[in-house]
Amino acid sequence: MLSTTYNNNGSFLLLLATVILLVLPFIPPSNAQLSSTFYSSTCPNVSSIVSNVIQQARQSDPRITASLTRLHFHDCFVNGCDASLLLDVGGNITESEKTAAPNNNSARGFDVIDNIKAALNASCPGIVSCADILALAAQASVSLEGGPSWNVLLGRRDGFTANKAGANTSLPTPFETxxxxxxxxxxxxxxxxxxxxxxxxxxxxxxxxxxxxxxxxxxxxxxxxxxxxxxxxxxxxxxxxxxxxxxxxxxxxxxxxxxxxxxxxxxxxxxxxxxxxxxxxxxxxxxxxxxxxxxxxxxxxxxxxxxxxxxxxxxGNISPLTGSQGEIRNDCKKVNGS
Incomplete structure (x- = not known):
């Protein structure tokens, strides 16, 4: 039990230090952590909405599931998992990762990501980030084709910049050792x-x-x-x-x-x-x-x-933006307000 009587400054400082040590474990960390239940109250149907859009797309495009899985990979290796890959040129974005050598005329499925975003905006507007959409789309795509399922950790936010140079250097290429x-x-x-x-x-x-x-x-x-x-x-x-x-x-x-x-x-x-x-x-x-x-x-x-x-x-844990970092884009192709 802590004493409420302070005989001198030394006793007071000792008590203060003790209180701080007791309280510190209960202070939440400054960086938010990803969680599989991040949207459980704000957008509880997020996974089924993503899966339904992909199921509709694969009826006419059997390649789409592999393409969507690749998008998540190509996003995370550049700037972390922040949906920088999805940004088009415009506003402060002068170069798009879409035109980098590993992606140009190769990366595809952006229209399906837009369709997923539109469906989510209709159900829970302004809630689900484009970076999380990429992670959820990859999981749904693998599962739909007979692969494993896993609890996708969520809570990423979208970045403000693209990095074409980074896409050209950071992504593995088919020609490397x-x-x-x-x-x-x-x-x-x-x-x-x-x-x-x-x-x-x-x-x-x-x-x-x-x-x-x-x-x-x-x-x-x-x-x-x-x-x-x-x-x-x-x-x-x-x-x-x-x-x-x-x-x-x-x-x-x-x-x-x-x-x-x-x-x-x-x-x-x-x-x-x-x-x-x-x-x-x-x-x-x-x-x-x-x-x-x-x-x-x-x-x-x-x-x-x-x-x-x-x-x-x-x-999916490569340098995500969380908490107050980044934003939730209204349109995955552009930064809000641009």
Whole structure:
């Protein structure tokens, strides 16, 4: 029990220090934390609204779920998960991340994000951030195609700036070595297991010829194909992507189940049928710790699903704006008031 009698200044200061120490644990941290129940009272139907819009979109576009999952990834690696990827040029935005090399004529699904925002504005206007929409859309997309579900942590706010230069340098590209890719993951505090698990998102979706054609004809300037490519698969890809052909032709990232979310991506790697250089390197780089992880995921889909769900949560925690930071955009394409 604290005494209410102070004999001298020393006793008073001691008492004051004791009170402060007792009170400090009950003072909330200055930075708000993401929470799976963030919208439970302000927009309780947020998840079902997001899922319903995506279900409608995938009826006419079976690629949309893979594309929406990719948007969340490409947003979080640049400026953190702040929806900077969605901003168009206008107002104070002089350059858009949409036109950066990894996104230009490649990133898609922005219209579906706009439709989700419109549906949420009709139900709970001004409540759900565009950054959270991207996170929810990725989870719904994976789940709709047979993949794992997870409790999406929410409470992100939207940023005021885009970073085209950052998109050009921070995002992993299909032409990099495993060491370079690993460094980019480490820079945002993602582990090697996260890297392999998130690469497993290439179990659905498509890639243009221009992102891997160098493997088919002149790998690393040798004048020959990438020796890690399965010879039968190589012939198929050369037919789809003839030398000096149309670089925008689409190819299935997983030729066996291109629209389903499963672990076939990893069994493909074991058979030297990784489409992108950075896919196959996960298994074909001698001595890499990624090899055992690929083997595990190829033989245990449950292990892959669990690791993927955790990796998506980890990625969604890259430098989010919370509390009084940022804003809740009325239109995901532009900063409020611009």
């Amino acid at each position: 495993l060491a370079q890719i690993t460094a980019k993951y480490n820079a945002v505090n993602l582990s090697t297991t996260d890297l392999v698990a998130l690469s497993g998102a290439h179990t659905f979706g498509r890639a243009q010829c221009k992102f891997f054609s160098q493997r088919l004809y002149n790998f690393n300037g040798t004048g020959n194909p990438d020796p890690t490519l399965n010879s039968t698969y190589l012939t198929t890809l050369q037919q789809n992507c003839p030398q000096n052909g149309n670089g925008s032709t689409l190819n299935k990232l997983d030729p066996s189940t291109p629209n389903a979310f499963d672990n076939n991506y990893f069994t493909n790697l074991l058979n030297n049928q990784g489409l992108l250089q950075t896919d196959q390197e996960l298994f074909s780089t001698n001595g890499s710790s990624t090899v055992s992880i690929v083997n595990n995921f190829a033989n245990n889909q449950t292990a892959f699903f669990q690791a993927f769900a955790q990796a998506m949560i980890n990625m």
